[in-house]
Amino acid sequence: MINKQLMNLLKDDKKYIVGIVLSKWGTLLANIATVSILCVTLAQYYTKKEVSPLMLFSFVGVVVVSLIVKSIANNWQSHCTHFASSRLRLDVRTAVLTKSLEVDASQQTLNDTELTQLSVEGVEQLENYFSRFIPQFFYCLLSSLTVFVVLAFMYSKPAIVLLLCIPFIPLSIMAIMKIAKKILGEYWDGYLILGEQFYENLMGLTTLKVFSQDRMKQRQMDQRAESFRQATMNLLKMQLNSLIVMDIIAYGGAAIGIVLALSGYVKGVVSLPQMLIFILLAAEFFIPLRQLGSFFHVAMNGISASKRLFDFLDTPNSPLSKSRDEKHTAVPTRIEVEQVSFSYDDDEHYALKKVSAVFEKGYLYGIIGQSGSGKSTFSKLLTGDYTTPLGAITGYDSQGNTISLSDLQDDIVVVNQKSYLFEGSIKENLLMGRKDAQEDELWRVLDSVTLFEFVRAQPEKLDYVIQSNGKNLSGGQRQRLLIARSLLADKTIYVFDEVTSSVDSDSEKAILDAVTRLAKDKIVLFISHRLYTVKEMDSILVFDNGELVEVGTHDVLSKQSSVYQHFLLSEQELLEGGLDYNA
Numbered sequence: 001m002i003n004k005q006l007m008n009l010l011k012d013d014k015k016y017i018v019g020i021v022l023s024k025w026g027t028l029l030a031n032i033a034t035v036s037i038l039c040v041t042l043a044q045y046y047t048k049k050e051v052s053p054l055m056l057f058s059f060v061g062v063v064v065v066s067l068i069v070k071s072i073a074n075n076w077q078s079h080c081t082h083f084a085s086s087r088l089r090l091d092v093r094t095a096v097l098t099k100s101l102e103v104d105a106s107q108q109t110l111n112d113t114e115l116t117q118l119s120v121e122g123v124e125q126l127e128n129y130f131s132r133f134i135p136q137f138f139y140c141l142l143s144s145l146t147v148f149v150v151l152a153f154m155y156s157k158p159a160i161v162l163l164l165c166i167p168f169i170p171l172s173i174m175a176i177m178k179i180a181k182k183i184l185g186e187y188w189d190g191y192l193i194l195g196e197q198f199y200e201n202l203m204g205l206t207t208l209k210v211f212s213q214d215r216m217k218q219r220q221m222d223q224r225a226e227s228f229r230q231a232t233m234n235l236l237k238m239q240l241n242s243l244i245v246m247d248i249i250a251y252g253g254a255a256i257g258i259v260l261a262l263s264g265y266v267k268g269v270v271s272l273p274q275m276l277i278f279i280l281l282a283a284e285f286f287i288p289l290r291q292l293g294s295f296f297h298v299a300m301n302g303i304s305a306s307k308r309l310f311d312f313l314d315t316p317n318s319p320l321s322k323s324r325d326e327k328h329t330a331v332p333t334r335i336e337v338e339q340v341s342f343s344y345d346d347d348e349h350y351a352l353k354k355v356s357a358v359f360e361k362g363y364l365y366g367i368i369g370q371s372g373s374g375k376s377t378f379s380k381l382l383t384g385d386y387t388t389p390l391g392a393i394t395g396y397d398s399q400g401n402t403i404s405l406s407d408l409q410d411d412i413v414v415v416n417q418k419s420y421l422f423e424g425s426i427k428e429n430l431l432m433g434r435k436d437a438q439e440d441e442l443w444r445v446l447d448s449v450t451l452f453e454f455v456r457a458q459p460e461k462l463d464y465v466i467q468s469n470g471k472n473l474s475g476g477q478r479q480r481l482l483i484a485r486s487l488l489a490d491k492t493i494y495v496f497d498e499v500t501s502s503v504d505s506d507s508e509k510a511i512l513d514a515v516t517r518l519a520k521d522k523i524v525l526f527i528s529h530r531l532y533t534v535k536e537m538d539s540i541l542v543f544d545n546g547e548l549v550e551v552g553t554h555d556v557l558s559k560q561s562s563v564y565q566h567f568l569l570s571e572q573e574l575l576e577g578g579l580d581y582n583a
């Protein structure tokens with residue numbers, strides 16, 4: 001019932017749980033005092049047909065003090081609950097986000113949608129575990145003991161009977177837990193799959209409409225929603241059934257206690273006030289346990305969500321991940337790639353096979369190859385999206401000192417098809433590259449990608465608001481803005497992956513000019529499947545079927561490399577003589 005791994009999450013916040021338990025206990029003591037004085041007063045009135053002034057004074061005094069204690073305890077309880085839950089939510093969400101940055105992409109057990117759902121809804125459910133279930137669990141132990149002592153003090157036999165009924169509730173909870181695990185597993189699976197499909201269909205809605213597949217997808221979603229509804233109903237059914245079982249135990253136990261107290265009174269073993277106190281407190285004996293039962297169901301949801309979160313948090317970190325505080329100072333001027341191989345599925349199919357290459361500062365490297373030849377995989381290994389134990393990638397500074405790949409990655413900026421522009425002003429998006437950049441620097445980078453005139457023509461200038469992922473920009477403008485942001489970051493190594501693949505010829509020229517200027521004092525890798533874009537570059541690396549087959553300038557390769565010549569020929573045919581490469 002108490003999950004060790006979950007409890008470890010609380011760290012220093014255990015004091016809030018103690019606070020909640022003590023405040024509940026304070027309320028219970030106040031209740032016991034009120035019930036006792038009420039019963040004694042009623043008994044006096046019943047036997048003497050009057051209430052003495054002292055008794056009345058004691059009654060009012062105890063009720064007022066109890067109300068004050070209860071009000072303080074309630075306030076303290078909400079304070080502790082608030083802190084316990086808000087700190088926990090923040091801690092878990094931070095842990096999940098940090099982990100998602102540290103895990104190698106190939107090791108990710110959850111996709112982005114699942115991660116979002118678990119971090120939002122899953123963490124909310126987890127909060128119930130800590131702020132409701134756990135305090136109630138400890139409170140139950142304390143309250144049962146307290147009420148037992150009070151009742152046993154008056155009439156021990158029925159008090160012991162009540163005590164013997166108690167284990168039935170945890171036992172029934174444990175029995176239900178076994179059945180609940182499977183039902184909750186189905187519930188969460190259904191929830192995550194539904195969320196994932198909904199998100200995917202939303203993202204691809206235009207495509208679905210274009211191909212008239214939206215109705216079909218809608219039907220699929222309806223089916224999924226229906227099975228999720230059924231899983232939710234099964235969960236509710238299970239919860240209601242178990243609550244009935246717990247009600248029978250709790251109220252049945254209280255009824256037995258009341259009957260025994262009444263028979264004790266009839267036999268003259270207990271006095272009238274004792275009998276009344278017993279009757280009223282018998283329910284108090286079971287109510288916390290009954291509440292524990294209902295909190296348990298909510299908590300089970302959190303435990304089930306936490307299992308998935310813990311599986312994710314237990315994923316081993318990428319060997320390249322490191323603390324954000326560790327900063328290296330050496331500036332890389334050379335990268336050596338030695339015999340690097342990589343397979344996505346750890347099987348026989350290698351996306352990269354024994355690739356060796358050298359990249360130096362001040363040079364622009366074009367990387368080309370047919371679709372699927374391994375170009376992007378190569379860039380993902382450089383940037384740390386994926387890691388491989390096969391081969392080595394090492395950096396060197398100008399003195400020849402080595403720089404590890406993880407340090408090297410601090411100096412790499414990549415622009416690819418997945419690079420994102422956020423909803424906000426142009427300025428805000430640019431400042432993500434370097435937050436302390438001055439306005440004149442922003443204009444300079446805009447100018448270097450020929451966006452200066454476009455931005456200046458906007459009435460809001462740099463405050464012109466772009467929609468999410470640059471929806472209100474043309475493809476070329478979007479791509480140029482992404483490059484401007486990367487230039488502002490002023491890193492040492494740049495990887496541009498297919499940045500000209502979907503832009504007009506003016507944007508393409510602007511991008512190529514900017515990249516060529518950048519390479520004068522940086523290491524720049526430019527991945528493209530269009531040969532003519534890399535023709536002027538200092539060195540061209542030709543990938544074929546995962547292998548680096550040729551390296552050289554256009555002039556050398558076009559004379560010596562059969563793969564390059566073949567590539568050249570097929571592209572020329574495709575463009576139907578539109579470009580003369582040997583010009």
Ligand SMILES: Nc1ncnc2c1ncn2[C@@H]1O[C@H](COP(=O)(O)OP(=O)(O)OP(=O)(O)O)[C@@H](O)[C@H]1O
Binds near residue numbers: 370371372375377529
């Ligand atoms: N995430 C992935 N999981 C499994 N296999 C992958 C993954 N990404 C790429 N591959 C495979 O790895 C091989 C190399 O792909 P890669 O994306 O590196 O090629 P590319 O040269 O960049 O192609 P393109 O020019 O079309 O982008 C291909 O066989 C591809 O199917």
